Amino acid sequence: MKKLLKIFAIGSSILILSACNTIEGAGKDVGSVGDCADGVKGNC
DSSP, rough: HHHHHHHHHHHHHHHHHHHHHHHHHHHHHHHHHHHTTOOTOOOO
16 A cells, blocks of 8 residues: 555656646746737747
């Protein structure tokens, strides 16, 4: 039982950490779209 709980905890941690990177990347993408939408040449 303890082994199964350990495996579950490690798996959950890996998923949470990878989701943080994905959310950070999505935030950068949204920011770059905002830069592109402001109409200034060379921002896209």
